[in-house]
Amino acid sequence: MRGSFITYMTIDIEGFRKHIEENYSEFGVNKVQEILRLVFEISKRERIPYEDIFDAAPENGKEGSHRFMHLKQYLLQRRFPSFSKEERRKHGLFKDLSIEPEYRASIKKSERIIPKRFFIEEAVSKTALVDRLRKKFKTAEFASISTYKDHVKNRVYSLKDFNNRLDEFYIVQEKYDFFIECPCSNNSVPCGYNTMNLGIGCGFDCAYCFLQGYINSPGILIQANIEDYFACFKRTGKDIRVGTGQFTDSLVFDHITEYSPLLVEFFRGYPKSIFEFKTKSDNVDLLFTVKPSENIMVSWTLNPQIIIDNVEFGTNSLEERLQAAARCVDYGYKVGFHFDPIIVYDKWKDDYECVVNRLFDLIDDKRIGWISLGALRMTAKLKQVIENRFPQTNILDGEFLIGYDEKLRYSQRQRDIIYSTMKSFIRAKSKSVHLYLCMEDQGLCSACDINTGDMQKV
Template structure:
């Protein structure tokens, strides 16, 4: 159902004029989230509220207990986020029309104009308009980019030279356990529309950015002079543009010479044609982010289906690659246990445990800013309807006991099928332990 935030704010201002602006904002936010969570009109909530001019503490207490029922029952201290509700219908994503990877515009830095990759990309998109720019930074530094620009990001491709950001340590959340991972940014931006995607929180680019100088990434690795575990999955999907860049065979052949290091392709696609055109290597891992199929259909728009991901994983194993799976983010909802347990069995029915390099677990989390972006881009979402509170790192997270319950169950289901596969937590507080589920 459609919930009009402006009607709610007008109502609150009219009925509770004695409340200050911040308190009115808290009441409006809670009314909005209760109505959305319970699939009712906000007026049905209003009828249960203490009558004005009730004290704000009584009003807020009722609303908090209704919005966060499980936390209220357990007597936990509730620390939600009370940001203003401001939803612009014009920012909603059209999830009925799958975007084509066919940019209207190619912006090419002049220093890479004559490279082989640029020539290949230009040939792939003969109808795209071409504009030569001095540098991406100079072209964009005085511009402000908004959600509208992000929604049109697939229209603009930037072919650039990366000069600095070759290998960097994974930016683990504050106070989270370190994963020791190194990020290789071989692209920025993605054409998939996962409603929880953190890239929405980085609206600082008008398009897809592809560095064309992969040879400099290889040289930078040699200059590290030590072995690392790394992957190209922080700011883009590792394989969604592989048919354009042609990078995966080059990466495999390069890292084949460094067997003590590991390179990971992390994806939600089944775009493995180039990858499987070369023999695999034991230190190359192809991994998939996994969720039950109904989450794929309603949250991870335009990505490969669950059967397609599993079929791609089987092909990679046949080509002698190791594979991995990331349950991250795990999304909590009524009936999640049955769906995720079935998903784990589906994976081990398709892939032998000995071929799985690792499995990671992490639950849905977001910044307050990302929450507001999700509300605007995906107003019909249900992933925000669960109970979130401000966690150890300032991000909105499920309560600790729910996260512990999820990890304990997920680990148990995995261990029933394979006792040896490494399992680790991603972006979790250091005190959370898999073996105890606490």
């Protein structure tokens, strides 16, 4: 993939379709869809008109399936130039191609989110969180609802609702899923992470985010009964690695909930457990209102600035994230870093090496709890969502195949290069920092000599 992450050319999908139907009239609906998808991706990837692609196509075969197979093989070779013939069979291209302008995301600058409207479940109307919200956001609208489930049960959701999710905050009572194990892909090596389900929905707009694939809510959900989470944890009596960064950014709403001091104080009492805040923000001020603890980690997702500018919309810059990490270290917290997802483009090696070097320029490796590595991956459904919300992004232009977990992934050969390269950058700066792979199978962990299973002992 090229170094730029934005395609500014206009791609006429219906023009593609009309050309195929007129010039390949013997193709049925499914074959038209396959060719349409391939030509669309080649045109976007190479930034050329679709006519140029057809003009270069071989003339083998005059009609029917023979003609179709020759055209398809030519297009597959052009779309996946580095893949072997076997790998091309696992391309996983979705036949359906439908991009609706009304679903396009509205890109906002990085700034603190100020809620406009709260819907409060009756069961949590007297909680400390709701009391704080009423005092803090006096210009916001507050409405009472019986339950979130009843309030939304007859609504039908689309990507338009997801785009407008920050217009509505739902303050709810959690009854069941206080803590859940990380939803690891089938056959992936588990890292021992557990999720404290204290918030659903994120204030950022990262083009690759898996949360886009779950369009089942009109807004952001924040659980108000944090004391019940603490009570549940006390009952389980487990020593675990746990955090809040799975279904939301751990700190993006911290100025709203003011939960971080409560979490630090609670988990201070469980020194054999590790609690992790995971974020792309610099919203760390409340962490400095309480005494730090050695079992509390604040972690940042890192990427080169070109990716942050063009893919991780609304997030803080790389330098802002690293400076926030340095502040946390100076105050006494341990920190962690997640290079996930790593995205391949022309200068990716140079740019990621610069990020690693800057990280270790600012942070003492003795204060780093761990660094994780993960390559860009997605479900087929998520790919369609990305195409609609971010039609100009080029992160989908890479060469993906269906992986061991049915997700679209870079080839194993490419991922081996990614992880081995990143490991060499990190080990040049620190021989001792914990490294692990996120959502990868044992074969690749072994090939890269990165023992992800050890994280279950950390």
